[in-house]
Amino acid sequence: MIVFRLIWESFRFAMDALKSNLTRTILSLLGVTVGIFAIIAVFTLVDSLEKNIKDSLTFLGSNVVRVDRFPFAENGRNYPWWRYFRRPPGTYAEFSFLEERLKSAQAVTISANTRTTVKANSNAYEMANLDGVVFNHKEVYDIPIDKGRFFTEMEIKAARNVAIIGVKIGEALFPGQEPLGKTFKIKGLKFTVVGLFVEEGEGLFDTPSKDEALLVPYGAFTKLFYVGKNGIEPIIAAKGRDDDPGLVMLENEMAGLLRAKRGLKPTAENNFALNKSEFIQDAVGSIFAVISIAGGVIGGFSILIGGFGIANIMFVSVKERTGIIGIQKSLGAKNYFILLQFLFEATALSLIGGLSGLIVVYAATFVSLGNLEIILSLKNIILGLVLSSAIGIVSGIIPASLASKMDPVVAIRM
Incomplete structure (x- = not known):
């Protein structure tokens, strides 16, 4: 005291x-x-x-391992880009192979991306960020939907012409109207709006924004654009488990399965790169x-x-x-x-x-x-x-x- x-x-x-x-x-x-x-x-x-x-950079996802031709981790003057350029891109068959056999992942997805012009009557939106996705895509990446819904598994399998659009696209194509249920065209094909993304606003840098994003089923995307070698390269990605720190188990299992699928000999080096989304953030x-x-x-x-x-x-x-x-x-x-x-x-x-x-x-x-x-x-x-x-x-x-x-x-x- x-x-x-x-x-x-x-x-x-x-x-x-x-x-x-x-x-x-x-x-x-x-x-x-x-x-x-x-x-x-x-x-x-x-x-x-x-x-x-x-x-x-949230579009890269968290705890995600991607299959790419070019690795994120290497840099410097001796970066052998010419060797990586000759590597084959991922395929839908490899995605199916991984989805069926991969045990260390919560989910596996494949997607293809391009920029395109969409039209509705006399209105158009240029350079929309179009992605073709599979049903498990929402398990790997965050897909914030404000109105409507995500695709059903049947719509994905049947490659239905349905779409989820961003706020900017909706305002440009259907000014003053509710976009849900409306139709628009991509390269002459009609698509029906079933979902609307949550508005994000302007980002600090010119990174992909959900406001100008356009999501369609993977099969519908392949009807519009050629996907594969010498075309649009798809990206295979897997979401790691919480009990796998550093995603070591997932990375090792993915490497082993991809080597087996591509028929690589034990002495041959990998002809693919496994990139972690955390690398860029770190x-x-x-x-x-x-x-x-x-x-x-x-x-x-x-x-x-x-x-x-x-x-x-x-x-x-x-x-x-x-x-x-x-x-x-x-x-x-x-x-x-x-x-x-x-x-x-x-x-x-x-x-x-x-x-x-x-x-x-x-x-x-x-x-x-x-x-x-x-x-x-x-x-x-x-x-x-x-x-x-x-x-x-x-x-x-x-x-x-x-x-x-x-x-x-x-x-x-x-």
């Missing part, structure tokens, strides 16, 4: 000292405000930019980790300058209150009471500056930066408060220590 009372008394002394020198207090905390603003603004901007980029995360470190170092110099400002003010404060320190000690005040008194003052000064910096960062999140959404996370708020407290303790520990060790007789005379 006595400890809490002494802490409260120290805190009260510190607040009174800050209020009595308001101008000096404001000037002192400006350095910390600028420092915290600089470092937290950098982290917030980097985190927001990373989140926006990763959100724009690469993005690594890049932004480096940017965060660089930004933290730059912001650290700003907050260091603020720390020097607080230390300087605390030395001045100790000198001004030397007589008071002597009186307090002569009346029985312990060394730790004097230490806490000045330490609280430095920490409080730094925390006020840190809170001011966080408020400025929060206000900056309301500034419009186009498609980039700035979010001040709880992690960065806590980081700002911890840094403020730390810089206050570090800046005030030496002046507070000097004050606590003063001789009361000498202090009263000064």
Whole structure:
């Protein structure tokens, strides 16, 4: 109980000292405000930019392994693209083979993609992002449907001319109307709208958006475009299980089955690449980790300058209150009471500056930066408060220590 009372008394002394020198207090905390603003603004901007980029890559799916000709992981000047270019693309037969035998996957899908023009009466939408998919596609990739439904298994097997369209396509083809149940044409073939995607809005980068997406059954797609070698290459993808960290089991099983299906000899290298969707997201995360470190170092110099400002003010404060320190000690005040008194003052000064910096960062999140959404996370708020407290303790520990060790007789005379 006595400890809490002494802490409260120290805190009260510190607040009174800050209020009595308001101008000096404001000037002192400006350095910390600028420092915290600089470092937290950098982290917030980097985190927001990373989140926006990763959100724009959601079309790659999560825990997904794709069969491609070109690997994601290799780069550099010696990338043998000519060797990968000669590899055969995936086929529907390989998809069926994997779907039947693959045990380490939740689901397997095959899809084909192209850009095309769709028409309804006198209206048209150019460069619609058309995908032909199978029934299990919704188990591998997220398909957010706002209105209507996904294809039935019978519609997929019978290659029915049905479609799920994005908001932009619906508004262009059927302005002011409900698109569900309406018909439109792709290369002269009529399709009926059975579903409408959830509106996504503009992305940060020019990545595939559901707003301009168009989904049809895989069989219907093959009636419109040639799929295979020298044509549109299909993509086979498998969704991994949650109990397979790193998708090691899935990758190994897929490689073994594909080698068997393609008749590769044991000594022959793979003529396909298995690419994980997380590779690109991890690469993005690594890049932004480096940017965060660089930004933290730059912001650290700003907050260091603020720390020097607080230390300087605390030395001045100790000198001004030397007589008071002597009186307090002569009346029985312990060394730790004097230490806490000045330490609280430095920490409080730094925390006020840190809170001011966080408020400025929060206000900056309301500034419009186009498609980039700035979010001040709880992690960065806590980081700002911890840094403020730390810089206050570090800046005030030496002046507070000097004050606590003063001789009361000498202090009263000064």
